[in-house]
Amino acid sequence: MTKPIAIVDCNNFYASCERVFNPKMQGRPVVVLSNNDGMIIARSAEAKAVGIKMGEPLFKIKDLIERKKVAVFSSNYALYGDMSHRVMSTLEQFSPDVEIYSIDEAFMKLDGFERYDLAEYGKEICETVEQWTGIPVSIGIAETKTLAKIANRVAKNNSKFRGVLNLYNSDERKNALLATDVADVWGVGRQYTKLLYRNGIRNAYELSLAKDKWIQKHMTITGLKTVHELRGIPCIEHEEGPPANKAIIVSRSFSHLVTSISEIREALAFYATRAGEKLRKQKSAASLMTIFLRTNPFKQSPQYHNGVVVKLPMPTDSTIEMLAYCDKGLKQIFRKGYNYHKVGIMLTGIVPLDKSQIALFDTEDRIKMAKITEVFDKINSEMGAGTLFFGTAGTKKEWITKAEMKSPRYTTRWDELPEAKADDLDEQQTELF
DNA sequence: TCTGGGGTCCTAGGACCC
DNA sequence: TCTGGGGTCCTAGGACCC
Numbered sequence: 001m002t003k004p005i006a007i008v009d010c011n012n013f014y015a016s017c018e019r020v021f022n023p024k025m026q027g028r029p030v031v032v033l034s035n036n037d038g039m040i041i042a043r044s045a046e047a048k049a050v051g052i053k054m055g056e057p058l059f060k061i062k063d064l065i066e067r068k069k070v071a072v073f074s075s076n077y078a079l080y081g082d083m084s085h086r087v088m089s090t091l092e093q094f095s096p097d098v099e100i101y102s103i104d105e106a107f108m109k110l111d112g113f114e115r116y117d118l119a120e121y122g123k124e125i126c127e128t129v130e131q132w133t134g135i136p137v138s139i140g141i142a143e144t145k146t147l148a149k150i151a152n153r154v155a156k157n158n159s160k161f162r163g164v165l166n167l168y169n170s171d172e173r174k175n176a177l178l179a180t181d182v183a184d185v186w187g188v189g190r191q192y193t194k195l196l197y198r199n200g201i202r203n204a205y206e207l208s209l210a211k212d213k214w215i216q217k218h219m220t221i222t223g224l225k226t227v228h229e230l231r232g233i234p235c236i237e238h239e240e241g242p243p244a245n246k247a248i249i250v251s252r253s254f255s256h257l258v259t260s261i262s263e264i265r266e267a268l269a270f271y272a273t274r275a276g277e278k279l280r281k282q283k284s285a286a287s288l289m290t291i292f293l294r295t296n297p298f299k300q301s302p303q304y305h306n307g308v309v310v311k312l313p314m315p316t317d318s319t320i321e322m323l324a325y326c327d328k329g330l331k332q333i334f335r336k337g338y339n340y341h342k343v344g345i346m347l348t349g350i351v352p353l354d355k356s357q358i359a360l361f362d363t364e365d366r367i368k369m370a371k372i373t374e375v376f377d378k379i380n381s382e383m384g385a386g387t388l389f390f391g392t393a394g395t396k397k398e399w400i401t402k403a404e405m406k407s408p409r410y411t412t413r414w415d416e417l418p419e420a421k422a423d424d425l426d427e428q429q430t431e432l433f
Numbered sequence: 434t435c436t437g438g439g440g441t442c443c444t445a446g447g448a449c450c451c
Numbered sequence: 452t453c454t455g456g457g458g459t460c461c462t463a464g465g466a467c468c469c
Contacts, residue, residue: 034437041437059435075437102469189467220443222467249439298436344438401437 002234004110004118004168006141007148008091008125010084011156013104013135014042017083018073018407020134029070033058036255036401037074074403086133094125099239107145109238114168122164142167145236146229149186150176150204177205177230187226192219204230244282244350250275251292251344255402258340264293265330271345272326273390276319277377279347285315287349289322291329296341306333315351318369322347323390 010016014032019025029047031040039057050068052061058072065072084103091098097109113121122139129137140152147167154176155165167173183193185204195218201207208230216224225235250271258264268291279286289312294305310329316322326345379388 036435036437038436055436057436062435105469187467191466220466222442245440247440251438253437296436346439402435 001114002143002232004114004141004143005145005148005234005238006095006108006110006118006122006125006139007101007145007152008087008106008108008129008137008139009152009156010087010104011136011138012042012044013084014073014075014080015044015047016135017080018071018076019044020083022407025071029068030073031065031070032073032075033405034075035403036253037404038253041075072405074406076407079407083133083135087129087135087137090129090132091125093128094121097238100242107148107238110141118168119164119166122166123162126163136163138163140165140167142173143169143232144229144234146186146226147173147232150180150184153184154179173232174205177208178203180204182207185226185230187222192223195219244284244352245278246348246350248275248278248286248347248350249344250278251342251346252401253296253342254340257296259338261330261334264334264340264343265327268326268330268343268345269323269390271343272322273319275345275347276317276322276373277380279350280317280353280373280377283353284350285317285353286322286347287312287315287351288347289325289329290346290348291326291333291343292346293330293333293343294341295338299339299341301339302337304335304338306335308332315349315353317353317373319373319390320369 015030018030018032025044027046028044029050029052030044031047031052032042033039034041037058039055040052040061041054043052043054047070050064050070052064052070058065064070080103087104088098088100088106091106091108095108095110097111099107101107110118110121118141122141126137126139129135138152138156140148140150140155141164142148142151151165151167155161155163165172165176167176181203182188182196182201183190185207188196188207196202196207201210207227210227212224212227215227219226228235252267252271254267258267289310290307291310292305292307295301295303297303308329310325312321312325330343376388
């Protein structure tokens, strides 16, 4: 017998986070912006109701925002990360098998609860999360992850379910599938939606009846799994711990156009430092580094984009080593005469860091370097990212992204606790090299 | 003036080897 | 004229997710 699985999804997560410490925002439209305050990435229910769309550039809706008195926030990932952690810890009270799927979603195995009233249990979870964290959530329960996602969506969009829909062992499944457009099925994006429409498949129920062969041919094995899941056959595994990333990317667009290689070098060094931190956090080493550089594709001006893959002599987790190769890579792809918009670094060829190997091959110097790095990471994680940084990463920080409407980091910085009423204290910076 | 960032998986096709 | 057959590995590109 297939076991029940639940998906818990935070409602309008970033917007909800901004409201938790800001009760004046209750009932008001709230939006959160992408990096550089470029576009809308989260909207409260009220903001959706006044017609603000996901992904819309801020400058295009300035009028609407003023007219409707929309509260606007730059994104504040330290806050969202911490709130996410609180929500997930709460969920762990309700099931031993919680899979954190994204910052605002988790799957929960409900083995052993088959004979209980699952909808009732779901309501209890919702209420507890809201009480303990202030974040409203919705829950879908079914035989498979894909069906649970559909249940969740229906629950969210139909107030009569009060945030919870249980489709496990339920006659309601067919109705829920009929009511779900293929575009809203987990695993079906824009391209596949067009394909399915062209072939007369419009809702999730019709998709569940599609021919296996046809699906595999046009939507690969991944699409076939989706279809089986719609039929109630689990194909997508529950993940125990988070697997180590196979790629680590750090990139940002500039807050202004950049032409000189020296500015780009500084930005790149900063991103490489972040990438190194992420790498060490998951105790891995990387053997390939891709550096990429581009102009702004939305502009009429001359376009250039290019990338280069740099092979490292042996897998490393050392920022210092990576920085040397960054320069080499950047020199290869940089061309004079363009207005640059974005630079980034990607680490791949990622392997687990095996300490014994390091001891075997490495010199004393490298072991010493590893110790310095450890202290470096520790200070930055405790005092805030960027407290210590490498000299190459520059001191001017002009390329650091724009965030003019950021809420204080209520939960992660002592100096920004809600009582303190602190506006935008400058980060303290200490140069290490 | 102003359009994000960070991931995964799958497949086809080329290079190379015997 | 006729231009093998299989394997493996790698990469680029396309699809998806949040």
